[in-house]
Amino acid sequence: MSNAKIGLLAGSAVALIAMAGSGGFFAGHLYAKVQFLEGQQAAQAAPGPTNQIPYGAAPSMDLAEQVPLIQAPAPIQSSLNENDVPRAIAPVLADAESASGILDVLSKASSIVAEGEAEHEQPIYAFFDPTCPYCKNAMAELNGKAKIHWIPVAAVSDMQTVSNLIEGMKTLPGKDAVASVxxxxxxxxxxxTETQGQLQDNFSILRAIYQGSEDRLAVPTFLVPREDGTVTLTRGYDKADPAKNMPGDSGELLGAYGS
Known part of the structure; x- marks a missing residue:
């Protein structure tokens, strides 16, 4: 088994703060933010260098030469590639053999299974939070059009709120459960407690998929199997807006699925 596959199975808990982004809800790494702020406070408290010259003393060199050279920071490389996919997982999804290992893990995740018109050997896998408006937009436009395993996670609201909703969804058939959201x-x-544990396990898988890009973690996240065995990952979801001549994301998602 490759390191990428092992990493996918080894997700762990992380402190997250949710914030809205275009097309999806994104999670930032709270620990990193705290570290950054603490570093700023320490820098402000530490005594800095001085360029003052004692009265009556002649400077030994030009004052400009005494000022430390401040170099511009190197540009930060995005943790996502040009296709908006986490860099670490992108080559895994682009290889049919390794992508099959990802699909195998996703097939074992707890999910709400909704049947649809387009059904292939593998379903579409979609990580969602039932309180996320972008997830609801995706559910409204995709429900019944393809077989989708909706994998619930608590990414936007608290665990109790989300797990209660998922417990309620479990009392309905798949398509009806999606429609109820x-x-x-x-x-x-x-x-x-079983449902809460399932949500935690699901989030561990999602976080492993975003390994190295946890600050760009988003719901909904779609993993769409293709006919050649590779997998397409799509972050977030924009609904169609005919008034603005915006087709939305449903066509692209279903097109990648071959429907």
């Missing part, structure tokens, strides 16, 4: 009519239920 879109309509805001999920049956009320109190989550079991």
């Amino acid at each position: 879109v309509a805001g009519e999920v049956p009320q239920a109190t989550a079991t």
